[in-house]
Amino acid sequence: MDTSFSADEIKFRGEVRAFLDEAFNDELRARLNDPEQFRDAILDWQQRLYSRGWIAPNWPEEYGGTGWTVTQSFIYESERARAGAPDVIPFGLKMVGPVIYTFGNEEQKQRFLPPILQSEDWWCQGYSEPGAGSDLAALKTKAEWDGDDYVVNGAKIWTTYAQYADWIFCLVRTDSSIRPQEGISFLLIDMKTPGITVKPIETIDGVHTLNEVIFDNVRVPVANRIGEEGGGWTCAKALLAHERTAIAGVTESKRRIEEIRRLAKAEISGGKALLDDPLFQARLATTEIDLMALEYTELRVLASSAEGRGSGVESSLLKVKGTEIQQALQQLMLDLAGYYGGVIQGDEIGHDYADIARRRFMYGRAATIYGGSNEVQKNITAKHVLGL
Numbered sequence: 001m002d003t004s005f006s007a008d009e010i011k012f013r014g015e016v017r018a019f020l021d022e023a024f025n026d027e028l029r030a031r032l033n034d035p036e037q038f039r040d041a042i043l044d045w046q047q048r049l050y051s052r053g054w055i056a057p058n059w060p061e062e063y064g065g066t067g068w069t070v071t072q073s074f075i076y077e078s079e080r081a082r083a084g085a086p087d088v089i090p091f092g093l094k095m096v097g098p099v100i101y102t103f104g105n106e107e108q109k110q111r112f113l114p115p116i117l118q119s120e121d122w123w124c125q126g127y128s129e130p131g132a133g134s135d136l137a138a139l140k141t142k143a144e145w146d147g148d149d150y151v152v153n154g155a156k157i158w159t160t161y162a163q164y165a166d167w168i169f170c171l172v173r174t175d176s177s178i179r180p181q182e183g184i185s186f187l188l189i190d191m192k193t194p195g196i197t198v199k200p201i202e203t204i205d206g207v208h209t210l211n212e213v214i215f216d217n218v219r220v221p222v223a224n225r226i227g228e229e230g231g232g233w234t235c236a237k238a239l240l241a242h243e244r245t246a247i248a249g250v251t252e253s254k255r256r257i258e259e260i261r262r263l264a265k266a267e268i269s270g271g272k273a274l275l276d277d278p279l280f281q282a283r284l285a286t287t288e289i290d291l292m293a294l295e296y297t298e299l300r301v302l303a304s305s306a307e308g309r310g311s312g313v314e315s316s317l318l319k320v321k322g323t324e325i326q327q328a329l330q331q332l333m334l335d336l337a338g339y340y341g342g343v344i345q346g347d348e349i350g351h352d353y354a355d356i357a358r359r360r361f362m363y364g365r366a367a368t369i370y371g372g373s374n375e376v377q378k379n380i381t382a383k384h385v386l387g388l
């Protein structure tokens, strides 16, 4: 893999920098950091990307993708990290969008893809259920035919941002009499449909992102099923590969390293900056080296999938290593905050970053669970990569 940039690529990097300097300004940055304003601010950011034509680098060009090479995507992601700009919300653009353009019919593509690109529809993911997480094929939410509709009954849990969502993509059981994986279908459900209740679940960081979503005789047009009845498991697996690659979060971790380096430079302990402490330096350097290795692994995976290769199993490796690095960085930032990392949200003592360090650390425990727990990803790797 040649990692030196051509003249065209350097020109492209200049264009990305110019766009980010203008579009990702301090006013937007402040709104994104305010939980009250987060929803509108992230939509605003996504619409700026859409207007520039850069909202969906990972989509094929015919559906609205950028047509970038792997190197251009790498340049864009690196510059985004440098600017501290956030990634898009993944549920529409990185999860259900690719499922719709891969497995959906023409009508579904025309109906659902444009509002995803324009960030008009907010999507959430209805996979997990009480009793069906790692063993996803055990899901029980049932969809039964009635005229032109399915009638859906059951409950989904841990549904991120369901409180904002216009649509939910769901795995539902359409046949209980056959092998569990073969009786699952993939349905798109309008969250305004009568019979849907969203109940909040507050997490340890004190923020509301998770929910329970209950379906009580919810009527969903059969036309909203993606692929064949019973073909949901194929869609589910393709989507999970996209999800796990996104969870690896290389760009976000690069942003965090820069942030930690800046904070550690300003943090004086025993008369010298913490950044000069050999133990702290060693921990930061070890994590940074791991991140560089992960970044090159991710680029190799992206390059081979651009050439039509790649089994999807690599996404499990990226997810495991990426989330371990995220947690190492969260631990480093919490250690930087010292005792102040233990203060309760809203207390006005200590560093201004201590509260965010604590919240990130606490929410960050979930990264090795969501998208399929790391233990399960190791099982997948053992079976499909190592042949154990």
Ligand SMILES: Cc1cc2nc3c(=O)[nH]c(=O)nc-3n(C[C@H](O)[C@H](O)[C@H](O)COP(=O)(O)OP(=O)(O)OC[C@H]3O[C@@H](n4cnc5c(N)ncnc54)[C@H](O)[C@@H]3O)c2cc1C
Residues within 6 Å of the ligand: 124, 125, 126, 127, 128, 129, 131, 132, 133, 134, 135, 157, 158, 159, 160, 161, 210, 366, 369, 370, 371, 372, 373, 374, 375, 376, 379
């Ligand atoms: C913050 C957060 C956000 C989430 N967002 C969503 C969302 O938007 N939509 C959605 O559908 N789901 C979401 N999830 C759910 C997530 O996908 C599940 O939590 C995850 O798949 C694990 O399932 P579980 O919680 O039922 O744990 P379980 O499956 O009960 O696992 C419990 C423990 O047992 C271990 N374990 C289970 N099976 C095995 C095995 N075969 N071998 C070894 N160890 C095993 C697991 O690693 C884990 O440590 C979210 C979860 C979290 C924490």
